Amino acid sequence: MYKFEINKKLYALRPEGTASVLRAVIENKLSLPARYLYIWHMYRRERPQKGRYREFLQIGIELLGEGGPFYDAEIIDLGNRFLHIVGARDFTIEINSIGCPKDRALYRKKLKAYLQPSFNKLCPDCQRRFKSNFLRIFDCKKTSCQKILDKAPKISEHLCSECSQHYATVKNFLKTLGIPYTENKKLVRGLDYYTRTVFEFKHKLVGAQDTILAGGRYDLLMKELGGVDTPCTGWAMGVDRLLLSLPPDVPKIEHAKIFYIATIGERFVDEMAKLRNAVHEHNFICLMGNPSESIKRQLKNANRQNADYVFIYGEDEAKECVYTVRDMKSGEQKKLPIKDSLSLLKSISMESSA
Ligand SMILES: [Zn+2]
Ligand SMILES: [Zn+2]
Structure with missing residues (x-):
């Protein structure tokens, strides 16, 4: 986050949109289910690089109040459609399920047992992450860590029957809708409020930082922010990276029925x-x-x-x-x-x- 202090008061520039949308729904008691779209400026602290700037424009959608697997497929479909309409090509869709908190607690024990003998070989970041936010170790870019993690048990193989049914149904809907995807068992979203389906759209032209759209289900966040327990799902896309992935001849889009x-x-x-x-x-x-x-x-x-x-x-x-x-x-x-x-x-x- 881009944080700074003025007159002993700590400020942070908005890093993402999901929490803001949920707070707006909670504070104004907006009716659900609902679908929201936003295009906002966001900020990050880290050093700028190609397609990743300190101030960036983000397009986000949130589908609030629907928990069924059909809706996970709907928003993945929406991302897929949007990218096709604006002319993006050559992207791939990766999906995974990270289950519910109960699944993760059980899985954490299994993973811990697996990692025990090689724990000291993981990089300091991974060792620290395992204690605070353990799924995030799968995000590590170091080959030495990835080698260890390749053979580790995976969360999608340790889902309860409800979560596993949900995941299977999402995949069925994607097939029915003709949306090509691959399963990436190491794909995780690092925040505790994420549940079940997570996904990333990747584009090879953008380079190492190849994710152009990412999202997932976050059924626990609304309650965590003080609202009523509400299933939610959504995604966000950085416009700068999207532009890098577009061919020069982007079609014109009319207002559509x-x-x-x-x-x-x-x-x-x-x-x-x-x-x-x-x-x-x-x-x-x-x-x-x-x-x-x-x-x-x-x-x-x-x-x-x-x-x-x-x-x-x-x-x-x-x-x-x-x-x-x-x-x-x-x-x-x-x-x-x-x-x-x-x-x-x-x-x-x-x-x-x-
Ligand atoms: Zn579960
Ligand atoms: Zn590591």
Whole structure:
């Protein structure tokens, strides 16, 4: 953190946005669930290097009040989509699960037993970290430490049944959505309030400091800051590093219509993914409801998020091979054969560019 003293008072410049967003929600009793986006200046103390400056612009999103694995996939999807829209290529997505505090306490004992014989061979940083914030030792860049850690037991192999189920479901959703990822068992987020899914988007052009977007689930932070126990997830991206990873011919982005896909039951997620890809092809924004929630709640969410159109796909629609399309501005609702939905997207696309 960039800290300094003026007239015996200690000040710190904002290092990141998540805690600020959560404090705003707590202090103003804002309603949840909610999705937030911010683009703020942040500050770090360390010596500047390529793509890492003392003052930097950060884009962050936070999805508050939803704990289901579907939402971990949603925000990873959002990061992936965003990078594609702005023209970033050649990045990879790495994911891992660091479980819950109970898993970590048990795992810490296992790791301690494994490290015991070689503990003195770890660098002083790792030795210190193991005592204060033990998962962080996996962040160590020293080859001698990494050699020891390569063979260490990994947290994702020591999850309780709930956390392991959650992780498996996140991976399934990513597969369904067609988002390529790799599992990195040494990927950790060093702060205690992180839980379950963590992820990083890496780009090879940026050099050694190759992470352009990083985030994860942090179900414990809201309570720690004095709020109601609330599951949360989010990510942040440094704009300077993002720019370094972009090709010179970045496409222009127009204001886009918002589509929301509501469906009941996870068996319809494949259909949802197909429709979502069609919506994205027209450069519209596509939000997806949680298939385990009622249509009523999903419509409420769509409304709260200013959706222009909602596509509904459930039992009846599947039988009739239609989507129910609701124009949220006029309230008009009609059934549309699936094959005609593409021409609808096309006509809206022409309308909005006219
Ligand atoms: Zn757990
Ligand atoms: Zn080390």
